[in-house]
Amino acid sequence: MAHDNSYTGQKFEVVGNRFIRPDGVDKVTGKARYGADASAPGQLVGLVLRSPHAHATIKKIDASKAEKLPGVKAIITAEDLPDLTGGDRGMADILENCMARGRALYDGHAVAAVAAVDAQTARQALKLIKVSYKKLPHVTDVDKAMKPNAPVIHDWIITGGVDPKPAKPSNIANRTQMGHGDVETGFAEADVIIERSYKTEQTHQGYIEPHACLASVNPDGTAELWVTTQGPFTYRTVCATLLGLDIAKLKVTSSEIGGGFGGKTHVWTEPVALALSRKANRPVKLVMTRDEVFRASGPTASTSIDIKIGATKKGVITAATLELRYQGGAFPGIWAMLACMTGFACYDIKNQRSVGWDVIVNRPKVAAYRAPSAPMAAYAVESTMDIVAQEIGMDAVDFRLKNVAKEGAQAPYGPLYGPIGIEAALKAVKKHPQMRAKLKKNQGRGIACGFWFNIGGQTCVDLNVGTDGTVSLAVGTVDVGGARSSLGMIAAEELGISYDEVKVHVADTASLGHNDTTEGSRGTFSSGMAAIFAARDAIEVLKGRAAKMLDVPVDAIVWENGQAKAVGKQHGNLPKLSLKEIAAKSPNTGGPIAGHNEVVADGAGMGFACHICDVEVDPETGLTKILRYTVVQDAGKAIHPDYVEGQFQGAAAQGIGWALNEEYVYGDDGRLQNPGFLDYRIPVCSDLPFIDTKILEIPNPNHPYGIRGVGETSIVPPLGAIGNAIADATGVRMNHVPMSPIRVLEALDQAATLEDQVSAG
Amino acid sequence: MSEAVMVSTKVNGDVVEFACPTDEVLLDSLRDRVGVTGVKEGCGTGDCGACSITLDGQLVCACLVLGVEAGGREIGTVEGLVEDGQLHPLQEKFIEHAALQCGICTPGFLVAAKALLDNNPKPSETEIRYALAGNLCRCTGYDKIVRAVQAAAKDMRKSSSRSKKR
Numbered sequence: 001m002a003h004d005n006s007y008t009g010q011k012f013e014v015v016g017n018r019f020i021r022p023d024g025v026d027k028v029t030g031k032a033r034y035g036a037d038a039s040a041p042g043q044l045v046g047l048v049l050r051s052p053h054a055h056a057t058i059k060k061i062d063a064s065k066a067e068k069l070p071g072v073k074a075i076i077t078a079e080d081l082p083d084l085t086g087g088d089r090g091m092a093d094i095l096e097n098c099m100a101r102g103r104a105l106y107d108g109h110a111v112a113a114v115a116a117v118d119a120q121t122a123r124q125a126l127k128l129i130k131v132s133y134k135k136l137p138h139v140t141d142v143d144k145a146m147k148p149n150a151p152v153i154h155d156w157i158i159t160g161g162v163d164p165k166p167a168k169p170s171n172i173a174n175r176t177q178m179g180h181g182d183v184e185t186g187f188a189e190a191d192v193i194i195e196r197s198y199k200t201e202q203t204h205q206g207y208i209e210p211h212a213c214l215a216s217v218n219p220d221g222t223a224e225l226w227v228t229t230q231g232p233f234t235y236r237t238v239c240a241t242l243l244g245l246d247i248a249k250l251k252v253t254s255s256e257i258g259g260g261f262g263g264k265t266h267v268w269t270e271p272v273a274l275a276l277s278r279k280a281n282r283p284v285k286l287v288m289t290r291d292e293v294f295r296a297s298g299p300t301a302s303t304s305i306d307i308k309i310g311a312t313k314k315g316v317i318t319a320a321t322l323e324l325r326y327q328g329g330a331f332p333g334i335w336a337m338l339a340c341m342t343g344f345a346c347y348d349i350k351n352q353r354s355v356g357w358d359v360i361v362n363r364p365k366v367a368a369y370r371a372p373s374a375p376m377a378a379y380a381v382e383s384t385m386d387i388v389a390q391e392i393g394m395d396a397v398d399f400r401l402k403n404v405a406k407e408g409a410q411a412p413y414g415p416l417y418g419p420i421g422i423e424a425a426l427k428a429v430k431k432h433p434q435m436r437a438k439l440k441k442n443q444g445r446g447i448a449c450g451f452w453f454n455i456g457g458q459t460c461v462d463l464n465v466g467t468d469g470t471v472s473l474a475v476g477t478v479d480v481g482g483a484r485s486s487l488g489m490i491a492a493e494e495l496g497i498s499y500d501e502v503k504v505h506v507a508d509t510a511s512l513g514h515n516d517t518t519e520g521s522r523g524t525f526s527s528g529m530a531a532i533f534a535a536r537d538a539i540e541v542l543k544g545r546a547a548k549m550l551d552v553p554v555d556a557i558v559w560e561n562g563q564a565k566a567v568g569k570q571h572g573n574l575p576k577l578s579l580k581e582i583a584a585k586s587p588n589t590g591g592p593i594a595g596h597n598e599v600v601a602d603g604a605g606m607g608f609a610c611h612i613c614d615v616e617v618d619p620e621t622g623l624t625k626i627l628r629y630t631v632v633q634d635a636g637k638a639i640h641p642d643y644v645e646g647q648f649q650g651a652a653a654q655g656i657g658w659a660l661n662e663e664y665v666y667g668d669d670g671r672l673q674n675p676g677f678l679d680y681r682i683p684v685c686s687d688l689p690f691i692d693t694k695i696l697e698i699p700n701p702n703h704p705y706g707i708r709g710v711g712e713t714s715i716v717p718p719l720g721a722i723g724n725a726i727a728d729a730t731g732v733r734m735n736h737v738p739m740s741p742i743r744v745l746e747a748l749d750q751a752a753t754l755e756d757q758v759s760a761g
Numbered sequence: 762m763s764e765a766v767m768v769s770t771k772v773n774g775d776v777v778e779f780a781c782p783t784d785e786v787l788l789d790s791l792r793d794r795v796g797v798t799g800v801k802e803g804c805g806t807g808d809c810g811a812c813s814i815t816l817d818g819q820l821v822c823a824c825l826v827l828g829v830e831a832g833g834r835e836i837g838t839v840e841g842l843v844e845d846g847q848l849h850p851l852q853e854k855f856i857e858h859a860a861l862q863c864g865i866c867t868p869g870f871l872v873a874a875k876a877l878l879d880n881n882p883k884p885s886e887t888e889i890r891y892a893l894a895g896n897l898c899r900c901t902g903y904d905k906i907v908r909a910v911q912a913a914a915k916d917m918r919k920s921s922s923r924s925k926k927r
Contacts, residue, residue, distance in 0.1 A: 024856035027864030028848065030799015030839040034865055037798040119789065120782055206899050208803040208811055209865040258801070258865025259899050290804040481862045481900065642859035646901055650862065653902030677808035677897060685903040686890040 014493040015705065018642045021485045022503060023256070032256045035212030035228030036287045043214065044073050044115040046276050046286035047122040048269060049129055050296060051104030051111050054138035054362040054670020055153070058102055058131060061112055066128035071121035074280035075129070077112045078102070081275050084244045093331040095242050097365045098271045104133065105153065105330035106362045107671040108295025110269075115276040115284045138362040138670040142327040143304050145171040145361045153330060153360050171360045173332035178340040178412050179321075179353035186319025186351030190310025192391045196384050200376040200719070200737040201663035202302035202327075205369045206654070206682045209258020210293045215273035216283040222249045223277075227270055230260040230478050231517025235267055236509045242271045243278070253508040254478050261654070262368030263298035265517045294675035298367025299664060301326040301335045305380040315394045315402045319351040320344055324377060326358060329365040333358050335373045341413040342716075343377035345451035346422050346608065347400070348409040362670050368519060370651060371452040371712035375658065375719050379737060382448035382720025386727065396447055396724070397430050400610075421634025421698040422449060422608035428632045428694055429610045437628060439729075443616045446724025450609045450716025454709030455520030456601030459527055460513035463491060463534040465542075465593040469580030471495065473531055474507040476515025477523040481650070481711060482643035486524045487531050489639055490705065494535035496562025497579055513598055521709025524639060525700075526601035532704050538595025545589040546577045603702025607713035609633035611652065613721040617729045622745030624660055624726060630692040636700040636708030647710045649691040655718025657683040663738050770831040772797060773841030781828035788812045790828030791838065799839040799868045803897065810896030813869035813876075814838050820876040822895075839868035842875065850920075851875055851913040860909035862900035869896050874910045882918055886911070 026032040051058075063075045078101040085091035095101075100111045112129050116122035137151035144150055152169050159166050161175035187193060213227035223245055229235050232252040240247045257264060273286040288297065306323040322343045326336040336356030344352050354377075389399035404423045408416055429435065429447055439445060462474040473491045477483065484504040492499045516522070539559045546564030547554040556568050563576040586593050614628040631648040638644040661681045665673040674680045699706025719737055726744065727733045732751045736743055765780040772795055779794040788805070791797045791814070803809035805824045812823040815837035842849040851874050854860070861867045870893060877884060877892040884892065889910050890903070898906060 018859070020856055021859070023864070024861070025848070025852075027861055027867050028839075028852040028855050028871060029843060030797070030868050032864055033798070034801070036792075036802065120784070207863070207865075208809055208897055208899055209801070209863070210803070256865075257863055258803075259863045261899070287802075290806065290809075482859065642905075643862070646859055646862055646905060649902035649904045650900045654899065676806055677804045678806065682897060682899060683902075684894040684897065685907065686887075686894040688890075688903055690907070691902050691904050 012493060014489045014499050015639050016641065018640060019485055019489060019499045021482055022488060023479065023484060034209055034258050035255045038214045038226045038255065040214055040216055040283035043283040043285050044117060044280055045119045045122045046113060046115045046273050046284040047126055048110045048272060048292065049112040049126050050292065051100065051107060051109040052671070053104055053133055053135055054107050054140065055136040056104045056133040057136060058100060058104060058111060059134055060132040062130040063112065066114060066125040069121065069125050069128060071117040072114060072125045073117065073282060074115040074276050075112060076272070076275050076279055080279060081242065081271065085241065091241055094238060094267060097331060098267065106364050108292065108364060110272065110296065113272045113276055115280050139171070140361050140363055140666040140670050142302055142325050142359050142361060145327065145359050146325065146357065153362060157332065157360060172357055173328070173360055174358040176337040176340050176356040177353065180410055181351030183319040183321055183351045183353050187310045189312065189318040191313045192388060193308065193310040194384055194387050194391060195308045196387065196735065198305045198380045198383065198735045200303045200379060202299045202363065203369065203658045203662045204294055204299045204680065205261035205263035207259030207261060207263055210288040210290060211268050211297055212287040213270050213273050214283060214285045215270065215277045217274050217278040219281060221245060223274060225250065225252045225270060225274065226255055227252060228255050228257050228264060230257065230264040230480060230519055232478070232509050233476060233514045234265070234517045235270060238267050239271050239274055243274050251508055251510040254506060257478055257480055260480055261370045262372060262519060265519045266298060266367045268297045290677065291675045294680060295672050296364050298369070299364055300369035300372065301328060301333070301366050303376040305376065307380045307384050309384050309388050311388050311392060313392055315392055315399050317347060317349050317403045320349050321352070322354040322377060322380065324354065324356045326356065326373060327361045327363065327366070328358055329363045330360060331365045332360060333366050335366060338373035339377040342374040342451055343381055344412045346405055346449040347403045348405045349403065352412060354412055370654060370715040374450065374452055374716045375655060378448065378450050378716045379719035379723065382717065383723045383733065386724045387733065397426055400449060401426050417606065418701060419698055420606055420608055421696050422610070424696050424698060425608055425610040425632045425634060428696060429612055432612060432630055434612045434614065434628050434630045434692070437614065439614065442619060442729055443614065443627065444725045444727065444729025445612065445614050446721045446728055447610060447612050448717040448720030448724060450713055452521065452607045452713040452716060454525065454604040454607050455522050456526045456604040457516035457522055458514055459530045459601050460515055460598045461527060461530040461534045462512060463531065463538050463595040465538060465579070465583050467583055467586060469501065469583040471497065471502045473502060473504045474512055475504060475527045476507055476512045477527045478518040479506055480518055480523065481647055482640060483523040483527065485643060486639040487527055490528045490531045491535050494532050495539065495579060521607065521711035522604065525604055525703060525707050525709045528639065528705065528707055529601045529703060530597040530599050533597040533599060534595040536595070537597060538593060541593050541595065542579060542582050545582050545586060545593065548589045549577060549582065549585055550574050603700065605636050605700025605702065605708035607634065607708055607710065609713045609717055611714070611717040611721045613718065613725045615722060615725040615729055617726055617744060619748060622741035622748065624722065624739060624744060626656060626689055628689060630694065631714050632694045632696065633710065633714055634696040634698050634708060635710045636703065637697055637706040638695045639707065641695060644695055644710050645693045648693045648714045651712065651714035652691050652718055653683050653688060655715045656688065656722065659719045659722040659737060659739055661738050661740055766829050768829055768832045770833065771835045773838060783829055785828045786824050787826040787828045787831050788823035790831070791823055797838050797840050801865055801868055803865065810869045810873060811866055813872040813896065815872065815876060820873055837872065839871050842871060849875065850916045851910065854909040854913040854916065858905050858909035858912060860901065860905040866896060866898045870898065870906060878914055878917060882914060884914060
């Protein structure tokens with residue numbers, strides 16, 4: 001595979017090793033402070049009152065009794081959050097999602113909030129707030145919401161991306177089309193054409209830590225927010241806009257984050273907590289319950305997908321189309337658009353078209369969930385790829401290899417790929433011992449591929465050298481999976497010092513320039529890039545100080561292995577100066593030594609993965625047990641292999657849960673039936689085997705160390721891999737995720753009935 | 762406001778006393794009144810295990826026990842795992858094996874794993890997986906957690922056989 005080799009030859013001293021994480025001791029001793037673990041003098045307890053209806057007009061909110069309850073310090077409704085968004089539709093949606101404005105749009109939508117001296121009083125106050133609702137017709141299913149007779153949720157939604165512009169409002173927010181070539185011609189060239197339809201149910205990121213914050217607003221317009229978030233800077237911008245605060249006067253500190261997976265990229269109760277604090281003039285701690293997390297924070301989209309793939313007998317895909325219907329909850333989203341961009345990304349398909357429909361329903365506002373939108377589209381693609389392969393009598397891996405995207409191929413969204421790792425991943429899968437493990441009765445094997453873009457974005461770091469030669473690195477991306485280790489290793493590598501001598505901190509918004517939210521697998525990629533440049537910046541300072549100490553011109557100094565060395569005939573005998581020695585003298589050679597970098601980290605390398613899954617399906621119960629599971633993914637360069645493996649394994653486990661169990665169940669009344677971990681069942685330890693991993697390193701030419709983001713891609717293949725494995729085990733193709741015992745059993749029964757009919761006929 | 766009752770209990774060996782509303786769960790008492798915030802709330806319904814503690818040596822979810830029930834009992838939390846300034850082998854192995862990412866579930870896992878190893882010093886992989894099935898982790902896929910528990914069990918067996926020989 002041709003790629004830029006300039007960094008493959010790089011010899012790393014620190015990078016690539018498995019060091020102890022700097023936050024480890026705090027996290028195993030209970031000292032680490034998460035969103036709910038902070039306190040402030042005089043703090044109140046905040047609670048939110050939520051709509052029990054899927055869709056209703058709020059006729060009246062009577063808080064008079066609650067206000068009189070001793071210990072209640074503030075009650076707010078939408079009136080306390082006036083619209084300051086100035087016509088920014090996206091911001092107005094966020095505001096309305098934080099607090100209903102005259103209409104409750106989903107079960108769990110906030111309608112009022114209270115701050116009181118303790119939890120007991122706050123709970124009692126919630127009960128005393130009387131809300132009169134007038135129920136409105138609702139719709140929670142994506143296909144039903146698109147029908148002409150569906151209740152229209154917003155009268156201002158006129159479908160975008162359609163020509164001519166529709167005259168009437170509907171629940172279809174937007175239509176997106178992507179692709180290239182001529183699909184009609186392509187299908188005409190096909191020997192085999194397979195058409196299928198699939199559905200996937202809504203899942204939640206399922207972070208174990210509920211949303212939590214401690215907000216404090218002063219009458220002088222200064223404010224502080226301690227919060228569990230992936231994006232303190234984004235939270236600052238959004239909260240400042242919604243509350244009418246100056247950005248510089250709102251300090252947001254990200255706590256340790258107890259999982260986010262995209263769900264903590266969006267504000268939920270934070271503006272409410274700030275508004276309560278402003279009204280009460282006291283700090284307010286607001287922690288969601290698990291019920292609230294499920295009903296009112298970031299699930300992913302449920303979907304309905306049609307796919308058509310045509311191929312020649314020799315296994316060349318001649319054309320493919322996707323029709324993707326994604327619901328974004330009660331507000332317009334970009335989720336079907338993302339699906340259009342990712343669906344066919346693993347393959348080089350000359351004629352392809354993806355059409356996406358972003359749809360509005362009476363469900364919570366959809367948030368990003370790890371490679372958002374990609375797993376569902378990939379489920380449709382990877383399931384159908386297997387069906388086509390079977391139809392033309394080709395091995396599933398060989399069929400994919402025959403059509404695999406390589407450098408120079410065109411992505412569904414337009415650009416040509418640089419060096420990418422999907423061919424290498426498929427080849428590694430083909431050779432993997434799991435592919436030869438013996439399968440018994442009721443057991444089957446499936447493989448599937450996955451893609452995620454990864455992103456870079458605005459990044460800013462500070463690197464400070466202490467007078468003892470130790471280094472602190474302040475970053476503005478949140479450590480969601482061990483990034484502090486990786487970033488410390490990168491700084492140590494660049495400076496030529498040991499990992500122990502670097503301490504990485506996640507800075508608050510007052511201490512560092514803007515950093516984009518930690519999403520799109522950008523943490524190590526972009527803060528890593530900025531850390532390298534900041535270290536190089538510091539090295540220039542160190543060289544200058546060394547020149548002073550040695551009394552030589554600065555251009556005679558080079559930096560090697562953590563030491564300044566004077567070069568040139570006349571300086572050859574001068575001693576080398578270590579970083580430590582230069583740092584010790586810094587007070588007298590010009591003061592503090594620091595490096596700094598601001599960058600828009602462009603060129604995030606795309607992530608590709610291929611998974612192998614072995615299952616056993618119990619024909620009596622429909623239960624699918626994962627027997628063996630392997631993740632092969634390209635990391636570009638694995639800075640800390642433990643945490644790269646951890647991302648692969650964690651993503652695969654989430655995908656497995658999605659494939660087999662997890663789903664939002666809505667009743668006919670439009671209310672969520674299972675807002676708890678008992679009924680929304682995420683994988684537990686006894687559900688899973690060890691998850692084998694293989695890290696590929698195909699360097700990203702756009703990063704000094706070749707890094708690609710690794711966090712998300714591996715949630716993409718499991719749905720397809722497990723569907724394919726179940727088909728292999730049972731001969732039955734599942735077209736509805738989750739492939740829970742009841743659905744598998746139904747499918748097995750249907751297939752058996754069909755077989756009986758065929759043999760009887 | 763519900764009536765409050767004085768509760769006297771032992772947390773990690775130290776006597777603590779607090780006034781506890783009768784409808785308050787022990788999880789809230791521990792976090793808000795005693796200040797042991799290593800005990801985490803993930804669900805409040807006994808499904809996630811983040812608030813795992815021991816009550817007179819028995820593993821329980823603190824969110825399913827009332828604060829007033831703790832009177833006269835002995836409570837063990839993650840904060841009590843460090844002995845004589847030394848990390849417990851489970852704590853060491855969790856760090857060494859990268860068995861945590863976000864870490865919010867870690868206190869519960871450590872308390873549950875210690876309860877397992879106290880009763881069964883040589884658990885099989887399956888026994889570990891079932892003993893920890895009441896603790897949810899969303900980051901790791903459990904792989905490195907199981908390996909860390911296996912490694913800690915091995916270490917603890919070695920040191921206990923050493924101390925027996927002495």
